[in-house]
Amino acid sequence: MNRILATAISEFRIAFRNRWVSIATGMMVLFALVLAAAGSAPTGDVGVDRLSVTVASLTSLAVYLVPLLTLLMSFDALAGEVERGTLPLLLTYPVSRLQILLGKLLAHLAILALAVGFGFGAAALVAVRSDPDAIAGLASLWRLIWSSVLLGATFLGAGYTLSALARRPSGAAGLAVAVWLVAVVLYDLALLALIVSDAGGAFTTQVLPIALLANPADAFRVFNLSAASAVAAAGGIGGAANSIPLWQSAASLLLWPLASVALATAAFQKVTL
Amino acid sequence: MTPTLTISRLTKRFQSLEALKDVSLALEPGKRAALLGHNGAGKSTIMKIVLGLIPFESGEVRVCGARPGSSEARAKVAYLPENVAFHPALTGEEQLRHYLSLRGERPSRAMELLARVGLLHAARRRIGTYSKGMRQRVGLAQTLIGHPRLLVLDEPTSGLDPVSRRDFYELLDGLAADGTAILLSSHVLTEVEARTDRILILSGGELVAEGTLADLRTRAALPIVLLVRPAAGHAAALATAFPLGIQGKDGVLRIACDQSDKLPLLAGVAALGHQVADLDVIPPSLEDIYSHFSRRDGQ
Numbered sequence: 001m002n003r004i005l006a007t008a009i010s011e012f013r014i015a016f017r018n019r020w021v022s023i024a025t026g027m028m029v030l031f032a033l034v035l036a037a038a039g040s041a042p043t044g045d046v047g048v049d050r051l052s053v054t055v056a057s058l059t060s061l062a063v064y065l066v067p068l069l070t071l072l073m074s075f076d077a078l079a080g081e082v083e084r085g086t087l088p089l090l091l092t093y094p095v096s097r098l099q100i101l102l103g104k105l106l107a108h109l110a111i112l113a114l115a116v117g118f119g120f121g122a123a124a125l126v127a128v129r130s131d132p133d134a135i136a137g138l139a140s141l142w143r144l145i146w147s148s149v150l151l152g153a154t155f156l157g158a159g160y161t162l163s164a165l166a167r168r169p170s171g172a173a174g175l176a177v178a179v180w181l182v183a184v185v186l187y188d189l190a191l192l193a194l195i196v197s198d199a200g201g202a203f204t205t206q207v208l209p210i211a212l213l214a215n216p217a218d219a220f221r222v223f224n225l226s227a228a229s230a231v232a233a234a235g236g237i238g239g240a241a242n243s244i245p246l247w248q249s250a251a252s253l254l255l256w257p258l259a260s261v262a263l264a265t266a267a268f269q270k271v272t273l
Numbered sequence: 274m275t276p277t278l279t280i281s282r283l284t285k286r287f288q289s290l291e292a293l294k295d296v297s298l299a300l301e302p303g304k305r306a307a308l309l310g311h312n313g314a315g316k317s318t319i320m321k322i323v324l325g326l327i328p329f330e331s332g333e334v335r336v337c338g339a340r341p342g343s344s345e346a347r348a349k350v351a352y353l354p355e356n357v358a359f360h361p362a363l364t365g366e367e368q369l370r371h372y373l374s375l376r377g378e379r380p381s382r383a384m385e386l387l388a389r390v391g392l393l394h395a396a397r398r399r400i401g402t403y404s405k406g407m408r409q410r411v412g413l414a415q416t417l418i419g420h421p422r423l424l425v426l427d428e429p430t431s432g433l434d435p436v437s438r439r440d441f442y443e444l445l446d447g448l449a450a451d452g453t454a455i456l457l458s459s460h461v462l463t464e465v466e467a468r469t470d471r472i473l474i475l476s477g478g479e480l481v482a483e484g485t486l487a488d489l490r491t492r493a494a495l496p497i498v499l500l501v502r503p504a505a506g507h508a509a510a511l512a513t514a515f516p517l518g519i520q521g522k523d524g525v526l527r528i529a530c531d532q533s534d535k536l537p538l539l540a541g542v543a544a545l546g547h548q549v550a551d552l553d554v555i556p557p558s559l560e561d562i563y564s565h566f567s568r569r570d571g572q
Contacts, residue, residue, distance in 0.1 A: 002377070003375055006374030006375055010360075013367060014362045084359075088321075092350065092351075092352040093375045094377075095375050273326045
């Protein structure tokens with residue numbers, strides 16, 4: 001445990017020096033505030049508090065930003081060590097590859113938690129200031145924060161996997177962008193196209209729920225929207241959230257990080273020197 | 274005494290290339306052995322196998338009685354890679370604190386280690402601003418963590434200036450005196466000559482020679498060179514007296530002879546009396562011995 005912690009401290013320090021902490025936090029705060037400000041217009045008639053509406057907007061933001069941020073933080077994690085030539089020495093220390101990976105994960109998760117904590121917290125402050133009833137939405141904000149960290153863990157694991165497989169930071173960066181595009185953008189576009197062409201048929205009722213649970217980003221969106229009382233405010237794919245029981249999206253959210261970190265560990269074990 | 278490192282009949286293949294062939298060696302506690310060989314002779318490969326970084330096909334390797342790369346072995350072995358690298362964003366102190374924690378030692382010892390390698394003044398600067406020699410010293414400092422039973426040093430003095438090299442070998446002497454076995458590779462043969470107990474010459478993946486420098490010198494039986502400087506006006510007479518010698522432009526006569534002919538030849542030179550101004554006896558250098566065993570000189 002001490003070795004994991006020592007690795008995490010070192011990684012956090014490096015990320016801090018490379019301004020990852022300030023970039024991530026700054027980005028999250030900026031986008032969250034913009035959303036909070038923009039989201040303050042259409043309220044009142046929805047019948048929910050201001051914060052719950054903001055959380056619905058923040059969920060859509062997090063679906064894009066959290067995977068992007070975590071992939072950017074992680075693609076260099078192992079390939080960078082290989083390229084700098086720091087890995088062989090590290091591997092002669094009495095520390096296992098799993099410990100190294102968990103140390104990096106811990107540091108990157110801490111940075112992500114800081115970023116979403118500050119970002120979403122700022123948005124919450126704005127919401128509560130203009131609408132005291134918004135306190136009622138704090139529970140959904142808290143849920144959004146911890147589920148964002150879980151979503152981030154999934155994509156950190158994916159980033160480490162790519163990093164180990166590519167072995168060169170440039171290659172890993174390309175793969176990371178591709179994963180982000182497919183998982184976050186193209187996947188949903190494809191689902192939307194299928195929903196439209198299916199017009200409420202077997203695909204929409206049978207396959208769509210499974211397809212949403214299979215993608216960690218969609219599972220995250222479904223989980224937050226169905227848990228919050230703001231489904232109506234979200235619309236779009238969020239509408240499908242109604243048909244998926246909460247425990248299923250929660251399970252997907254919890255299992256994905258484990259699967260992706262296991263995958264990363266396996267890929268890291270295969271890295272030879 | 275039980276050897277710290279034992280390698281028996283080690284063979285390593287990279288696809289069709291046989292990188293190591295049937296290599297056997299043993300290193301006792303407190304002994305310093307130098308691995309010599311051309312680029313690609315297998316020096317780094319042996320080191321990586323001893324460290325457990327790469328697998329091998331056949332043979333047996335034991336490090337402090339354990340399998341190389343096992344956590345037991347890793348706890349007792351320290352490594353300095355060739356061209357050692359660190360993350361440029363960390364300071365020397367932070368990097369060493371990290372390594373200390375990984376070995377279960379107190380991180381607060383970082384400054385003490387940096388002082389031992391003469392880097393105290395730069396401890397709080399980022400490694401990205403260090404020179405190659407300074408990075409090498411950080412590398413050296415991390416090998417001093419804990420009490421390693423075996424040090425594996427790949428080209429440890431590259432990038433160090435002559436004074437730092439001397440300090441470095443003094444550090445090694447201290448460690449060896451405490452019982453640490455040291456396996457190092459170097460291209461600088463003169464320093465290896467003075468500072469190690471044993472020399473191992475690798476060529477094409479085979480261990481072609483092993484022993485002290487004196488052993489190898491006897492076994493190679495290379496010619497000794499006598500340099501005879503004639504007194505003024507006696508250059509021609511000297512050349513006639515030793516027809517086998519080769520006279521240079523400055524008149525200095527260069528005579529090569531076998532070890533067994535050395536004393537008679539010296540007596541002959543001495544007999545010439547005032548005709549000789551000066552005499553130097555040059556034994557075969559480590560370079561010559563190395564070339565002889567690594568068979569690059571057209572053998």
